[in-house]
Amino acid sequence: MDIKLKKYSHSVITKTIAFIIAIVCFTGVIRAIVEVEFVNNGQFDIVIEDEYFEGRAFAQENGNLIGDLTRLLGEYKNEEHILSGKTISQDEWRSVEENLYSEFQYYSRSYNPQLNEENNFKKFKEEYGDKLSQAKDQLIREDLREFHLLLQSIEDSDLIYFASDGTNEFKNSTWTEKEQFKNYPSYMLFEEYKRELYPKATEENEHLNMITNPLNELNLENTVIYVAFPEEFLTLRLEEWQAKKVIVVKNVNQLFGFLTGFILSFSYLVLIVGRKSFKDQELHFHSANKLYNDINIILCIMLMIIWLALVEDVFENIENMIIPVTIPVAALGLFLILLLVKHFKNRTFFKHTLIFTLIHKLVKFIGDVYHSGSVGVKTVLLVIGYPIVIALTFFMFPVTIGLAAWFALKKIKTFHSIQSGVERIKEGNLHHRIEVGGKGEFSKLASNINSITDGLKKAVDNELKSERLKTELITNVSHDIRNPLTSIINYVDLLKDEKDPSKVEEYIDVLDQKSKRLKTLAEDLFEATKASSGNIPVNLEKIDVLSLLTQGLGEVNDKIELLDLDIKLSYPPEKVYITADGKLLWRSIENLLSNIFNYALNGSRVYISIEEWGSEILITFKNISATELNISADELMERFKRGDESRTSQGSGLGLSIAKSLIEIQKGKFNIQIDGDLFKAIIYLPKYHLGKE
Incomplete structure (x- = not known):
């Protein structure tokens, strides 16, 4: 079976049959579209309409009549109104005056450029009085003609109507009351700003704006417009709508059927064109393929033009003539397109032009x-x-010169824009950006200057930040060292004069606490300096993260119980190992735990998690701060910075900085995040790989 399929899949007979099917289906698609578009006025949407009152035909019947009535009531009213010139708008009359005034300026000897515009316009009114009068009469005649055309249009309508603005009336029956129009099987009643439509399906008509839009231009106060469908006329329209729907549904079904057939057959031809089998890697060309592709495209465009011309010639009998006109044009066009496809598949589409x-x-x-x-x-x-x-290029010499001048002017403007921008930046405006559109050297130059400006601005911002942090560092260090030192000096002075042994013992305890506090600050500062300089020996080895954390938490269990903290530890089911220095890693974790003990809210939960993240292991610490964290994460990482700006806690402000430096010398990363009162510290360390220490 497979052998037979391979035998027939690329045979000439199979290709010919597919070609014929494609032409027949394409012609069927065109015929279905033409039948709906030209024969049935393009009413494709009739397919989804459930009844006549929801369709475009119903909206058009009413919309045309209501539009004419609206113009008669709102614009023309009656002949006397038109003859008085009230239908001539200010814009329309201003246009007439401007045209005649231009003529006056160019041709009249009365025009004096030395006079002001007002005096010249007075002379214009005097000299061109007759012409202005004639122009006004002409406009009035045109409005009268349009008024009578509208009257003729509504008189030819088969609908029953009555329209009135309280003074002018337009009707084609003796009925003028709303209740009288309600006796008809379908009606539309517009009374001032209210409307009443029947049947109710009319309200669901998506083309209802064709009826209501003209009313928006009319002052509806004291205005009524009643329109009704007589039963005989409505019955005829319903029959016509039903007949059209049957035709359109049939053609739409044919359209989708033929379109599916064309897509399948055309796709098959595109797939097998130029090849003798599916495994054939070489494209086979014949003499017709020598036709250049650009000539081929021109021929295809000419075929389309010829088809349109032939269709226009047979427009009156297009339903019967569309097939004999389309088949030969489609056959030749498809043949030319397949030639283009073959070159496209051979990647010679542009070369073969x-x-x-x-x-x-x-x-x-x-x-x-x-x-x-x-x-x-x-x-x-x-x-x-x-x-x-x-x-x-002589025949287009003015064009080329104009293009060259335009191009040169554009480049000069771009250069001036860059020059002006550089001047502003030189004056110190680092926020200014040079905007140059397009591509080219000037655009690249502007982009480079903007990059330099961004770099300068960033450097200035960093320098200002560094100076501010340096000042804060000195202030904070002074504050932290001065407090215990002042206490030591004061208590030493008290101790010199104190004779009471109990007081002496109390003073010595205070001195002991303050001296230890001072020692801790000095050690932390020394350790922070060593860590940031990288002057610490590092012994990288295989570390079991979970074991290290479990053992460490056991050592600080007393502090955990004292602060009533609930430690929530999460970790992968299998053991994870990292490459790190055990002592330095524990020192970093110990600093983070110390930070938690100093600042966490008593009785709150502390979350510690271990996660695998590609080639890294993440150790995350999360806790709720006891005080409001009104400081950014970047500033909190700086030395001697604390979460409490009052500096009443026992921390030195060096813990996070030391932890960051120690993690980084172990080839890891450390960062913190703050979300309200939630403090989050994340350690990234490389995962241990076998054979790698």
């Missing part, structure tokens, strides 16, 4: 002559070639 061939041969000829000839040959080539280029 007449323009590319001529340019390639010309460039090759000039190159061969230039590279192989002597200086004299090159000079002769230049002397001959330049006049030829000028001669070829």
Whole structure:
């Protein structure tokens, strides 16, 4: 079976059958579209309409009549109103005056450029009085003609109507009351700003705006418009709508059927064109493929133009003539398109064009002559070639000069924009950006200048931040060292004069606490300096993270119980190992735990998690701060910075800085995040790989 399929899949007979199917289906698609578009006024949406009152045809019947009535009531009213000139708008009359005034300026001797515009306009009114009167009469005649055309249009309507603004009335029956119009099977009643539509399906009509939009331009106060469908007329319209729907549904079904057939057959032809089997890697060409692709495209466009011209000629009998007109054009067009597809599959679509061939041969000829000839040959080539280029472009010489001037002006403006921007930046405006559109050297230059400005601005911001942090560092260090030192000096003075042994013992305890506090600050500062300088020996080894954390938490269990903290530890089911220095890693974790003990809210939960993140292991610490964290994460990482700005806690402000430095010298990363009162510290360390210490 497979052998037979391979045998027939690329045979000439199969290709011919697929080609014929494609032409037949394409012609069927065109015929279905033409039948709906031209024969049935393009009413494709009738397919989804449930009844006549929801359709466009119903909206058009009413919309045309109501539009005419609206214009009669709102714009023209009656003949006396038109003859009085009240239908001439200010814009319309201003346009007439401006045209005649321009004529006055150019042709009249009365026009004096030395006078002001007001005096000249007075002379214009005097001299052109007759012409202005004639122009006004002409406008009135045009409005009268339009008024009578509208009257003729509504008189020819088969609908029953009555429209009135309290003074002017337009009707084609003796009925003028709303209740009288309600006796009809379908009606639309607009009374001032209220409307009543029947049947109710009319309200669901998506084309209802065709009826209501004209009313928006009308002052509806004291205005009524009643429109009704007589039963005989409505019955006829319902029958016509039903007949059209049957035709359109049939054609839409045919359209989708033929379209599916065309897509399948065309796809098959595109797939097998140029090949003798599915495994054939080589495309096979015949004599027709020598036709250049650009010529081919021109022929396809000409075929479309010819088809449109033929369709226009047979428009009156298009339903019967569309098939014989379309089949030959479609067959030749599909053949030409398949030729293009073959070159596209062969990646010679652009190379196999007449323009590319001529340019390639010309460039090759000039190159061969230039590279192989002597200086004299090159000079002769230049002397001959330049006049030829000028001669070829002489007919468009003004255009080329204009384009060159426009291009030069654009580049000059761009240069001035860059020059102005550089001046502003030089004056110290680092926020200014040079905006140059397009591409090219100027655009690249502007982008580079903007990058330099961004770098300068960033450097200035960093320098200002560094200076501010340096000042805060000195202030904080002074504050933290001065407090215990002052206490020591004060208590030493008290101790000198104190005779009471109990007081002496109390003073010595205070001195002991303050001296230890001072010692701790000095040690932390020394350790922070060593850690930031990297002057610490590092012994990287395989570390079991969970074991390290469990053992460490056991050592600080007393502090955990004292603060009533609930430690929530989460970790992967299998053991995870990292490459780190055990002592330095524990020192970092110990600093983070110390930070938690100093600042966490008593009785709250502390979350510690271990996660695998690709080639890294994440150790995350999360806790709720006892005090409001009104400080950014970046500032909290700085030395001697604390979460409490009052500095009443026992921390030194160095713990996070030391932890960050120690993690980084172990080839890891450390950062913190603050979300309200939630403090989060994350350690990233490389995962341990076998054979790697």
